Amino acid sequence: MSKQSKHDRAWQQVFERTSLLSQLETTGYAYISAHELKTFGQREPRLMAKQDTLHSRPAIFRQHQLAILPVENGQYVIFRDRAHKSYFNLTSVLDDMPKELYTSAHDLYSFDTYPSNQRLSESQAIDFSYVSLLLHTFLKEEQLHLTLRGRLRSGNFHFTLPDSQANINVSGVQIEVDSGYESHKKIYLIEAKVGKRDDFHIRQLFYPYLEWSQRSRKEIVPIFLIYSNAQYYLLQFRLSRIFGELTITKKACYSVNESPRAAISFSQLLHEIPVDESEPSIPYPQADDLDKVVDCVQLLAGGMHTKADIAEYFDFDERQGDYYLNAATYLGYLERTGREFTVTALGQHFTETRSRTERTESLVIQLIKKPTFRDVFQRMFTEETSHLRLFKDYVAANELDKYKLGRTIQAHTSLNEGTALRRALTMKAWIGWVLKNCEY
Numbered sequence: 001m002s003k004q005s006k007h008d009r010a011w012q013q014v015f016e017r018t019s020l021l022s023q024l025e026t027t028g029y030a031y032i033s034a035h036e037l038k039t040f041g042q043r044e045p046r047l048m049a050k051q052d053t054l055h056s057r058p059a060i061f062r063q064h065q066l067a068i069l070p071v072e073n074g075q076y077v078i079f080r081d082r083a084h085k086s087y088f089n090l091t092s093v094l095d096d097m098p099k100e101l102y103t104s105a106h107d108l109y110s111f112d113t114y115p116s117n118q119r120l121s122e123s124q125a126i127d128f129s130y131v132s133l134l135l136h137t138f139l140k141e142e143q144l145h146l147t148l149r150g151r152l153r154s155g156n157f158h159f160t161l162p163d164s165q166a167n168i169n170v171s172g173v174q175i176e177v178d179s180g181y182e183s184h185k186k187i188y189l190i191e192a193k194v195g196k197r198d199d200f201h202i203r204q205l206f207y208p209y210l211e212w213s214q215r216s217r218k219e220i221v222p223i224f225l226i227y228s229n230a231q232y233y234l235l236q237f238r239l240s241r242i243f244g245e246l247t248i249t250k251k252a253c254y255s256v257n258e259s260p261r262a263a264i265s266f267s268q269l270l271h272e273i274p275v276d277e278s279e280p281s282i283p284y285p286q287a288d289d290l291d292k293v294v295d296c297v298q299l300l301a302g303g304m305h306t307k308a309d310i311a312e313y314f315d316f317d318e319r320q321g322d323y324y325l326n327a328a329t330y331l332g333y334l335e336r337t338g339r340e341f342t343v344t345a346l347g348q349h350f351t352e353t354r355s356r357t358e359r360t361e362s363l364v365i366q367l368i369k370k371p372t373f374r375d376v377f378q379r380m381f382t383e384e385t386s387h388l389r390l391f392k393d394y395v396a397a398n399e400l401d402k403y404k405l406g407r408t409i410q411a412h413t414s415l416n417e418g419t420a421l422r423r424a425l426t427m428k429a430w431i432g433w434v435l436k437n438c439e440y
Contacts (some may be wrong), residue, residue, distance in 0.1 A: 004059070010041035010048055011058040020078060021064070028164030029079035031071070049076055052201045053315040054087040069203060069243075070173040073153075080163040085244025087199045094196060094226070094233055097253040099260035099436075102232075104132035108257070109354075116354045118230040119298050122192040123149075125227035126179045138234050138252055139221075141183045148180025148189070157210040162244040175207045178225075187218050192225040195295035195314060196233075200224065202246060209239050222246075229294045230356040231255050255356065262357035264364055264438040266381040273365055275374045279412050280330050284372075286422065287320075287327035288429040294359065296324045297333045297343065301351040305340045327426075331366045360437050367430065371412040376405065376431060381440075400428050 004012070014032070015021060017040040023030035034045035041048055049068055051057045061067070067081040108114045108128060120128065129135045136144055156171045179190045189212065191204045205222040212220045226233040236250040253260075287293055296310055304310060307321035314321070325341045328334045333347030343351065350362055367373040405424035409415060415423065 006043065007048070008059040010037075010043040011060050013042065014040045014048075015060055024064070024066070024078065024080060027166070029077055029161055029166050029168075032076050032078060034074040034076070037076075045074075045076075052204075053197065054084060054089075054199050055317065055320075056315045069168075071168060071170050073172050073174075077161075077168055079161050079166075081244075082163055083244070085162045086201055086203070088202050088246065089199045090196070090226075091198050093235070093248070093251065094253075097233065097251055099231065099253045099255055101259055102132070102134050102137065102254040102256050104134070104257050106131060106133075108132060117298075117352050118354060118356065119302065119351065120194065120227055122178060122194050122227075125194060125232070126190055126192050126225060129225070129232060130181070132256060134232060134254055134256065135181070138250075138254075139181075139183075139188060139223075139236075141186075144181040144183055144188070146179060147182045147187075148177050151176045154207065154211045155214055157214050158241070159206070159210060160242045162242065168243075170207070170210070173207070175211055176204075177208050180208075180212075182218070185218060186221050187212055187216055188221045188223055190223045190225055192227070194227050195299070196226060196228045196289060196292050197314065198316075202244065205237060205246070206239060206243065210241070229291045229359070231260065231291075258355060258357055259439075260356075261437055261439045262360035262364075264361060264440050266364075266377060266440050269365060269368055270374075270377060270381060273368045275371055276369050279371055282329055282336075283326050284409065284413055284415060284423045285323075285327040285330050285426045285430070287323040288426050290363065290430055290433040293324055293327045293331070294363075297328050297347050298351050300325075300328075300334060300341055301343050301348065305342070307339075307341075330370075331363065333366075364434060364438065367434070372409050372427065373431075375408050375411075376400070376427070400431060402428060 014037060018032065018036065020030050020032065037043070037045040037048050049070065051061070051068060065080060065082045066078055067086040068076050068078050071077050108131065109116065111131070114128060130144065130146070136142065151174055154170060154173050154175050156169065158167055158169045160167055177189050178192045181188045181190070189205070189208045193200070205224065209220050209222050222237045222239060224235040224237065232254045234252050235248055237246045238249050239246045299310065299313060304313070307318045307325055310325060311318045311321035325334060328347070329336055329341065333344060333350055334341045335344050350359060353359055368377060402421060402424040405427050406417065406420040409420040409423055409427065410417065413420070
């Protein structure tokens, strides 16, 4: 049996000492106070209620398909959410977004506060999207004024729960807006993240939307902004008063001031770059998102050290944090000493470069050095060059057979067939990333 986390244990104690489950069976929702959470769970209520991603829910919430929202200062509602409408899945949305070049209206490097390595905080990511006029371009607004930023206490608003259709009243809860911009007819409320996420809790958009819908006659437009590996992902949503009803009305991914795809001569690199004698003596990668691997290297260059740091930042469990840090170690950008990871000289150079395309080339070179990836790239770019047109249409990533990749992994590692097949999914994802981010 796996070890129970503090989060899981605290919530288990709350449910054992209250009648929450019977209330949920009867009405589909139940209220609980911060005092009860502290008394029965023996943890800070704000930490217990923080469930910002689908994966960060405690075990008992996953078991009974539950979600939680604040409704008053010190009061929460727990409710059935069988379809996981509290969370918006980003994975397929981000993967399918075409990337486009955006040329900034201003030279960003003329600003002393613009990081030369393109490593931005959430507020900087928003601010420089504004300075460059990228935000104006996406929103199709000539005039935008920053009028809102930070935390505030809400007024009164209400909404309908997804499963029970119960009407929920909210009053005086803390809400936060990363940035709010106002135009002549609209107010844009931005929630920003640095680093890609698999999903996010829609409360981060929903509560500010309801709050400002009460305060203004202007149209309220929620925007979710992600800055990852020097690219901006922007999603515009339409919401309603039914919790969980949201749709994307517009989306775009921008690479600022440089092509989103690096010009790579695979045949030349395969000729010039020597292959390592063997695979690294660390776990074979099982972290599918290469952009997130890059984000992790940059986070460690910024001062993080452990899988716990990464897990807390991305709101996933420590095992996932370990997977991503090991993946960066496999690529040569990190090294591990005990429980801590540090950035290597190669990783330092990688994070300090001001060009995303140079980082892409570095990633390709590190992959080409590895015997497993070398074998696949050799097949793709020498034996099968007649199919290059298909690769340019991104078909190759889907055409790569996981069983063939699994056999390639087995040929160079001691992994058994089942494990090699699972690792082949990461291998396929990484090759797909390379094909989408390179011109060849």
